[in-house]
Amino acid sequence: xxxxxxxxxxxxxxxxxxxxxxxxxxxxxxxxxxxxxxxxxxxxxxxxxxxxxxxxxxxxxxxxxxxxxxxxxxxxxxxxxxxxxxxxxxxxxxxxxxxxxxxxxxxxxxxxxxxxxxxxxxxxxxxxxxxxxxxxxxxxxxxxxxxxxxxxxxxxxxxxxxxxxxxxxxxxxxxxxxxxxxxxxxxxxxxxxxxxxxxxxxxxxxxxxxxxxxxxxxxxxxxxxxxxxxxxxxxxxxxxxxxxxxxxxxxxxxxxxxxxxxxxxxxxxxxxxxxxxxxxxxxxxxxxxxxxxxxxxxxxxxxxxxxxxxxxxxxxxxxxxxxxxxxxxxxxxxxxxxxxxxxxxxxxxxxxxxxxxxxxxxxxxxxxxxxxxxxxxxxxxxxxxxxxxxxxxxxxxxxxxxxxxxxxxxxxxxxxxxxxxxxxxxxxxxxxxxxxxxxxxxxxxxxxxxxxxxxxxxxxxxxxxxxxxxxxxxxxxxxxxxxxxxxxxxxxxxxxxxxxxxxxxxxxxxxxxxxxxxxxxxxxxxxxxxxxxxxxxxxxxxxxxxxxxxxxxxxxxxxxxxxxxxxxxxxxxxxxxxxxxxxxxxxxxxxxxxxxxxxxxxxxxxxxxxxx
Numbered sequence: 001x002x003x004x005x006x007x008x009x010x011x012x013x014x015x016x017x018x019x020x021x022x023x024x025x026x027x028x029x030x031x032x033x034x035x036x037x038x039x040x041x042x043x044x045x046x047x048x049x050x051x052x053x054x055x056x057x058x059x060x061x062x063x064x065x066x067x068x069x070x071x072x073x074x075x076x077x078x079x080x081x082x083x084x085x086x087x088x089x090x091x092x093x094x095x096x097x098x099x100x101x102x103x104x105x106x107x108x109x110x111x112x113x114x115x116x117x118x119x120x121x122x123x124x125x126x127x128x129x130x131x132x133x134x135x136x137x138x139x140x141x142x143x144x145x146x147x148x149x150x151x152x153x154x155x156x157x158x159x160x161x162x163x164x165x166x167x168x169x170x171x172x173x174x175x176x177x178x179x180x181x182x183x184x185x186x187x188x189x190x191x192x193x194x195x196x197x198x199x200x201x202x203x204x205x206x207x208x209x210x211x212x213x214x215x216x217x218x219x220x221x222x223x224x225x226x227x228x229x230x231x232x233x234x235x236x237x238x239x240x241x242x243x244x245x246x247x248x249x250x251x252x253x254x255x256x257x258x259x260x261x262x263x264x265x266x267x268x269x270x271x272x273x274x275x276x277x278x279x280x281x282x283x284x285x286x287x288x289x290x291x292x293x294x295x296x297x298x299x300x301x302x303x304x305x306x307x308x309x310x311x312x313x314x315x316x317x318x319x320x321x322x323x324x325x326x327x328x329x330x331x332x333x334x335x336x337x338x339x340x341x342x343x344x345x346x347x348x349x350x351x352x353x354x355x356x357x358x359x360x361x362x363x364x365x366x367x368x369x370x371x372x373x374x375x376x377x378x379x380x381x382x383x384x385x386x387x388x389x390x391x392x393x394x395x396x397x398x399x400x401x402x403x404x405x406x407x408x409x410x411x412x413x414x415x416x417x418x419x420x421x422x423x424x425x426x427x428x429x430x431x432x433x434x435x436x437x438x439x440x441x442x443x444x445x446x447x448x449x450x451x452x453x454x455x456x457x458x459x460x461x462x463x464x465x466x467x468x469x470x471x472x473x474x475x476x477x478x479x480x481x482x483x484x485x486x487x488x489x490x491x492x493x494x495x496x497x498x499x500x501x502x503x504x505x506x507x508x509x510x511x512x513x514x515x516x517x518x519x520x521x522x523x524x525x526x527x528x529x530x531x532x533x534x535x536x537x538x539x540x541x542x543x544x545x546x547x548x549x550x551x552x553x554x555x556x557x558x559x560x561x562x563x564x565x566x567x568x569x570x571x572x573x574x575x576x577x578x579x580x581x582x583x584x585x586x587x588x589x590x591x592x593x594x595x596x597x598x599x600x601x602x603x604x605x606x607x608x609x610x611x612x
Contacts, residue, residue: 001449002466005519009049009056012512014071015484016045019503021074022481026088030482031502035108036096040135041509043092044142046072047085048509051142052301052516053523058082059150082150086162089143093169102271103176105132110506111430114418121426128274129256129432130286133180134293140174141296143167144307171309176270178297178315181253181290182235183261183273185322188281188351189241189249196351197248203349204333206340218248221336225251225329234318236261236280250333250351252282252326253290255419255432268311279420284350284362285434287326291369294323331370334363335380343367343387346394357394357407358415361440364388368444371451378454385461388445392464395437397471401493410437412489412496435487438475439510442468443517450521455529465518472511477503486511525582532584539591540576546598547573553605565601569594 020027020042028034028042049056058064061078075081096104107129111120147163147170154160190196192215205214219226226242229251236258241247257276264273296302297316308316334343342348348359364387371381392398396407414435423429445465452458474492477483482503490496547569576590 001462001518001522003469003515003518005515005522006055009053009512009515009519010067010071011484012508012515013046013049013068015482015503016042016508017072017074019481019485021084026084026091031500031504032506033109035110036104036106036132037108037110037129037135038505039092039095040132040139041505043089044135044139044509045505045512047089047142047146048138048512049516049519050085051145053519057149058085059146060153062153082146083159083162086147086150086159086166089139089146090162090166090169092139093143093166093173097169097173098271100272101172101269102274103136103173105129105136105177105180107132107432110432111419111422112416112433113428114431115428118428120430123425124422124430127256127277127422127425127430128180130181130184130253131289131432133177133184134289136173136177137181137293138296140170140177141302141307143170144174145301145305148305148307171312172269172271174308175266175268175312175315177293178312178319179264179266179270179273180257181294182264182315182318182322183257183276184253184255184278184286184290185235185237185251186254186258186280186282187229187237187239187242187249187251189239189244189247190351192246192248195353196250199349199351199353200248200250200333203342203345204336206337206342206345215245215248218333218336219245221332222329225325225332228321228325232318232321234262234264235322236276237322250282251322251329252284252287254278254281255283255286255417256421259421259424264315266311266315268309277421277424281420282326283417284359285415285417285432287330288362288365288440291323291326291366294319295369327366327370327373330363330366334367341383344383346387346390356410356415357391358410358434358437360387361391361437361444364391365440365444368447372447375451378452378457381448381452382454382457385445385448385457385464388441388448388461389464392441392468395441396493397438397441398464398467401495404495405493408489408493408495411435411493412498436507436510438468438472439507439514442472442514443510446514446517446521450517450524451527453527453529458527469514472514526585528582528584532588533580536576536580536584536588536591539588539595540573540580543573543576543591543594543598546595546602550598550601562601565597569597572597 028039032038050058059082064078069078072081075084098104105128106126108125111124113120143166147167151163201211201214204218230242232238242249256278258278258280259276261276298320335341343363346360347355347357348363349355350359364384367384394407395410396405401408412435414433417432417434419430419432442465445461445468449458449461449465471492475486475488477485477488480501485503485508487504487507488500490499572590572594576587580587
C-alpha cells in the first residue's frame with residue numbers, strides 16, 4: 001500500500017494546525033462559512049485520528065510521540081496541545097447551542113437553492129440536517145473519550161472544571177443528535193404498480209422473471225426487515241402497511257427531521273425538539289451518512305470506554321435496530337437474485353427514476369458495510385470490488401477524462417440533491433451538493449482490502465486504492481494557508497476552470513477518514529493464506545525431522561559453536577510453530593532458515609568425515 005497513513009496523517013495535522021491556529025487563536029471556517037457541520041469537520045481532522053488510533057493519542061502528554069509533537073508544534077508542547085483541544089472543542093459546543101439550551105444542527109451554508117436567482121431563506125438555513133446529526137455523534141464521542149482519558153492525568157482544579165464542562169456539553173449534544181437521527185428515519189411504502197414500485201422491481205429483476213414473482217421473492221427476502229420495522233416503538237418510520245402483498249417499501253434516513261415525526265420522551269437534557277419538515281422518504285446519501293455516524297455508537301471503543309449513559313444506551317439500541325434494518329434492506333436489494341446483482345447494473349436507478357454513478361457508489365457503500373459486519377466471503381467482496389473498479393473508471397479516476405466529459409461533474413460541482421419539504425421554510429426548496437466521490441470510493445476499497453484472504457484479489461484492490469490515492473494527492477492545495485489540504489479538483493480535471501484559495505473541511509475530513517481506515521488495515525495482522533500454511537507445514541515437518549536426526553547423531557554433545565547453532569535452530573523452530581496459524585509466510589521463512597542451518601551442519605560433518 002503506497003498510502004503510508006501515518007506519514008500522511010501527520011502532514012494533514014501539520015497543515016490543519018497551520019491553517020486553523022493563527023496569531024495564537026483558533027480560526028473557524030475555510031472555503032465554506034463556519035457552520036455546525038464544517039466546524040465539526042475541522043475539529044475532527046485532528047480529534048478523529050487522535051481518538052481512533054492508539055499511536056496518535058494526544059491526551060497523555062508523556063506518551064505523545066516526537067513526530068506528532070513536531071506536526072502540531074504551532075499548538076504548543078505535549079501539555080499545551082490537549083489543553084488547547086479541550087478549549088477549542090468547548091468553544092464549538094457553546095457556539096452551537098441555542099438560547100433555549102438546544103444544540104444547533106443547522107446546514108446553513110451547506111444548503112444551496114434550487115433556484116439560481118434565489119438564495120436559501122434564513123429559516124431554511126436554520127433547518128436541522130442529518131449530516132450535522134451524524135458528524136456531531138462522531139465528534140462528541142471523540143470528545144468524551146478524549147476528556148475521560150485526559151482527566152486521569154491532570155491534577156489542577158481549573159483544568160478539571162474545563163474537562164467537566166466539555167463532558168457535560170458533549171453529552172447533551174450527543175443525546176440531541178441521537179434523538180435527531182431517530183426522528184429522521186423514514187419508511188416509504190408504495191404500491192407495486194406505482195412509479196416507485198415499478199422502478200424497484202425493474203432494478204431487482206435482473207433475470208427477466210414475471211413481476212409478481214419478483215414481488216413475492218422480494219417480500220420473502222425482506223421478511224425479517226419487515227417484521228422488525230413493524231415492531232418499532234419510538235421515533236419516526238412507524239408504519240402498518242408493510243404486510244400488504246401489493247406493497248413494497250424502502251427504508252433509510254431522510255435529509256432532516258421528517259414532517260410530523262413524534263417527539264421522543266427522555267429524561268436527559270437535550271433542549272426542545274423542533275418540528276420536522278423533511279419529506280418522509282429515504283435519501284441514499286443521508287442514509288449512508290447516518291449509518292457511518294451510528295456505527296460509532298456501538299464500536300468497541302465506545303463500549304469499552306463506557307462513553308454512553310443509561311439513557312443514551314437506550315437511544316443507541318433504537319438506532320442500532322434502524323442501522324440493522326437499513327443495512328439489511330439495501331444489501332438485500334443490491335444483491336438480489338441469482339444472476340447479475342442489481343448493484344452491478346450501473347448506474348443505480350432510484351425509485352424516483354433518477355440515475356447516477358454516485359447512487360451506485362452510495363449503495364456499494366452500504367453493501368460494503370454489511371459485508372464488514374458479517375465478514376462476507378471473498379466471492380461477494382470480489383463482486384463489490386469489481387463494481388468499485390468500474391466506478392473508478394466511470395468517474396475518470398483511473399481513466400483519462402475526455403473533452404467535456406460529463407463524468408467530471410461527479411467531482412465538481414458534484415451531485416445536487418433536492419431536499420423535499422424544505423420549501424415549507426422558504427419560497428423555493430433548497431438543495432444539497434454531494435462531491436465526495438473519490439474519498440468515499442477509497443474508503444470502501446480499503447475496507448474491502450482489510451477483509452480479503454484471496455491474495456490475487458487483495459493485490460488488485462490494493463492497486464485500485466493506490467490509484468485513487470494518487471488521484472487525491474493531485475487534488476491537494478499547493479499554496480496558501482490551506483496547502484496540503486483538500487480539495488482542488490481542477491488540477492486533476494482540466495475542464496474545471498475554478499480554482500480555490502482556501503481548504504474545504506468537508507473534503508479534508510473525509511480524506512482523514514480514508515487514512516484512518518487505511519491505518520486500521522495496516523495495523524491488523526495479515527490474513528493467513530491457506531496455500532502458505534500448507535507450504536509452512538511441509539517445511540516445518542521436514543525441519544523437525546532433520547533436527548531430531550541431528551540430535552540423534554550426537555551433535556548436541558559437540559563443541560560450543562555446534563551447540564549454539566542448534567540452540568538457534570531450536571528457537572527458530574519454536575517461533576515458527578507459534579506463528580504458523582496467524583503468519584504462515586513468516587513461519588515458512590523461519591523453517592527455511594532452519595533447513596539451511598541444518599544443511600550446513602550436515603555438510604560440515606561430511607567434510608570432517610571425509611578429511612579423516
